[in-house]
Amino acid sequence: MYLALDYYVTESSGHNSEYNSWFRKRPDLIEKYCTHGTGWNPGKYAYVLDAYLEREDNWEKDINEWLNKDDIDISRGHEYAANIFNAIFGDNTMYEFNGNVRNFGKVENLPATCCVEIPVVANKSGLRPVSVGKLPAQLALINNLSAGIEEMCVEACIEGDKRKVYHAICMDPLTSAVCSLAEIKEMVDEMFAKFKDYLPQFK
Numbered sequence: 544m545y546l547a548l549d550y551y552v553t554e555s556s557g558h559n560s561e562y563n564s565w566f567r568k569r570p571d572l573i574e575k576y577c578t579h580g581t582g583w584n585p586g587k588y589a590y591v592l593d594a595y596l597e598r599e600d601n602w603e604k605d606i607n608e609w610l611n612k613d614d615i616d617i618s619r620g621h622e623y624a625a626n627i628f629n630a631i632f633g634d635n636t637m638y639e640f641n642g643n644v645r646n647f648g649k650v651e652n653l654p655a656t657c658c659v660e661i662p663v664v665a666n667k668s669g670l671r672p673v674s675v676g677k678l679p680a681q682l683a684l685i686n687n688l689s690a691g692i693e694e695m696c697v698e699a700c701i702e703g704d705k706r707k708v709y710h711a712i713c714m715d716p717l718t719s720a721v722c723s724l725a726e727i728k729e730m731v732d733e734m735f736a737k738f739k740d741y742l743p744q745f746k
Contacts, residue, residue, distance in 0.1 A: 548681050557590075562689060564720035630665035638665045644672045651676055652683040657690035688716065703744035705735060 544559075545551050553559040557577040560566040566576040578587070587593075598605075609615070619625050623640045630638035642663035649672050650659050662673040678686060692711045699707035709731045712718055718727060735745065 564716035567717055568720040627665045635667050649674045653686055654690050705745050
């Protein structure tokens with residue numbers, strides 16, 4: 544993607560291949576681009592689900608063993624939370640990180656209400672997202688498609704509109720790369736039937 548789009552646009556993992564139409568549509572492309580050396584989510588179907596199921600029977604035991612240790616390492620890890628809390632409530636050390644916030648014009652050529660990951664400054668006054676201007680046109684296209692699909696899904700859930708869910712999934716790059724419109728409709732209907740007890744807002 545860097546060579547094709549002229550910008551380093553994503554994390555270096557197979558996870559990215561879930562959000563575009565270029566890599567997961569054929570077994571040979573999955574083997575070439577997703578399977579080897581991509582770190583998290585290497586292009587295997589239900590990779591995360593399988594990882595969760597591996598821990599299904601022992602997660603509680605593992606947690607209890609960790610809690611019962613005599614010596615627990617409480618040094619700060621690589622996650623952001625402790626540094627953010629310290630900047631806002633602690634010693635007033637400013638902390639800069641990349642955070643997920645509502646856009647509201649910080650990225651000019653993305654939808655105003657979508658979620659964007661941009662530089663954020665944390666200090667005593669709270670969290671201050673930093674405006675980054677416009678994305679290059681080719682990157683804005685990729686992001687606008689995903690943002691539009693996500694916003695349509697949110698609207699569909701709020702409104703209880705099954706048809707809007709179907710329309711959103713029709714536009715998903717990975718789904719549309721491998722499925723016809725009729726196949727997508729069948730898949731969406733199957734998902735609604737399977738999870739109807741958890742989706743009471745959809746009639």
